[in-house]
Amino acid sequence: MCGILCLLSLSAARFECDGRIDGSLQRRGPNSSRKVTVTGTNSSYRCLFSAHLLHMRGLFTPQPVQDHAGNILMWNGEIFGGLPVMPEENDTGVACQRLSSCGTPLEVLSVLSAIQGPWGLVYYQRAGDFLWFGRDFFGRRSLLWKYEAEVLTLTSVAAQIFPPDESKWKEIPAVGVFRLDLKEAARSGSMNFEFFPWAHAGSNRTSLCSQTLQDSVPDGCSAVLNPAGLVLDAPVCPLNASLPESVNKTEIPSDSDLSATDRQDLLRSRENPAQVDRLIGVLSEAVKKRVQPSPFGPQNDSASNDSADVAVLFSGGLDSMILAALADRHIPAHQPIDLLNVAFEQQNKSEQKPKRDRRKSSEPGTERAQTFSPFDVPDRLSGRSGLRELQELNPERRWRFVEIDVTLEKLQEARKARICHLLHPLETVLDDSIGCAVWFAARGAGVEGHRPFSSSAKVILTGAGADEQLAGYSRHRERFKASGLEGLIQEVDMELGRISSRNLGRDDRVIGDHGKEARFPYLDEGVVGLLNSLPMWEKADLSLPRGVGEKLLLRLAARRLGLGQSAVLPKRAIQFGSRIAKMEDGRERASDRCSRLLPE
Structure with missing residues (x-):
């Protein structure tokens, strides 16, 4: 598990992390802390990636993870199925390796669709200058966003402010993943996200998706369905809405009259x-x-210390x-x-x-x-x-x-x-x-x-x-x-x-x-x-x-x-x-x- 934070400015202006947020992130991830900063061509944008790791499974792998091509992954999640993770591997490393091999949006979506388990991620794709982020189908990991003073913030946790009506924090909806074209954003000076929704999620979830998205996007930003109409494959089938030929409409009297026996x-x-x-x-x-613990993850020696x-x-x-x-x-x-x-x-x-x-x-x-x-x-x-x-x-x-x-x-x-x-x-x-x-x-x-x-x-x-x-x-x-x-x-x-x-x-x-x-x-x-x-x-x-x-x-x-x-x-x-x-x-x-x- 991780506490993750990404700050994005469409200029070379410097920015700092909120100390209260940084403290909360460190409590989430007490085993390691690391920051990586990247800038676009001609300082067209600046990104700070900060991650605090709680080591749970596999080999110890500090985050953010940066590969040889300059891609950066912050992964707050667990892979419990869908992608093979060997005992000697770390699921963050596996996710990074698979994403690094992706050249097209469809390939990125294929990797994310395959993962079974909770996740919230921020992924910087150096080739093309794209920033991907989102949560798993059920939203089992927190990810928040706000856009203020020309800085986009993505984080696992936020901080309350006073007066509360001025707070701009919102939860990133777990209705798909988002991609920001950093070069285009720097050129236009605006935050326009491409949205890739989960497909086959059931009629009610699909109908709520559009309204949820509009209500959840930070002020000053916009999100539109990706022009190619690409989607993530939902990890579960839609809810069975069939009805029986006959329905029992007779309710047995209230349980107040029934003993446990x-x-x-x-x-x-x-x-x-x-x-x-x-x-x-x-x-x-x-x-x-x-x-069941990973053979390479941290474990308590319960036989001796009773933990x-x-x-x-x-x-x-x-x-x-x-x-x-x-x-x-x-x-x-x-x-x-x-x-x-x-x-x-x-x-x-x-x-x-x-x-x-x-x-x-x-x-x-x-x-x-x-x-x-x-x-x-x-x-x-x-x-x-x-x-x-x-x-x-x-x-x-x-x-x-x-x-x-x-x-x-x-x-x-x-x-x-x-x-x-x-x-x-x-x-x-x-x-x-x-x-x-x-x-x-x-x-x-x-x-x-x-x-x-x-x-x-x-x-x-x-x-x-x-x-x-x-x-x-x-x-x-x-x-x-x-x-x-x-x-x-x-x-x-x-x-x-x-x-x-x-x-x-x-x-x-x-x-x-x-x-x-x-x-x-x-x-x-x-x-x-x-x-x-x-x-x-x-x-x-x-x-x-x-x-x-x-x-x-x-x-x-x-x-x-x-x-x-x-x-x-x-x-x-x-x-x-x-x-x-x-x-x-x-x-x-x-x-x-x-x-x-x-x-x-």
């Missing part, structure tokens, strides 16, 4: 062995590629439980797995629940006297329950449950110093709640057992993408009630198309701030390809109650993996499960602009 019985009646096995197969392979290489953002809910169970298959038995569980202090004493002594709570008949903790939020309680399930699944594994408790004072201090800049240019109440929760969870500083502990795992598995594809949100159920299965399909199609702008850039920025890398198994190309190919009624049945109908196929997979109660837990968003949403102003709406993110 009732939900398990109902789930058992919906077994679908063939599709469950296919889903487990692609998910297991996605997790495997993301947790974990992999951590899971862990609520004890369905998505994180499946990731933990699958990670257990592919991580050596002697290595611990860190389960990062975040809780925000409950301000209302009436909400605090009794807490049993954790040393004996998993053994029937040995409960100690109950006490009260302001951090016994729903995700903490389900996390402990999930921990017991995992311990039963593999008693030999060291499952390290890290309780990360956040007081109001800690939250406000971290938001002001760091998080407000990482979230920018996003600014809603929802972005604040989720971004803060993920930032504290990924930091991994808390208590394990009864001792202070800080997770050193550099790989952070997150469940992003499961709800979007498998109708896990309450708005999916609302859409189903209002518009039936056809409406639900349209909603899911829209969800996946906008996940880059709503979730992934933000999550990459806040997790990367700790020198750790977010990895998204549910958004693996193989997983999304399978789920997109299946009809909606095989993945979710919202005529069934909460805890069963949403993410139905994933719940069946959880049962097959040996999980119990977690397979039928209803969806609970992190902002509610961690209780951050109730910490400061519970009257706000998620879409409101969050005043707490504004700099003082």
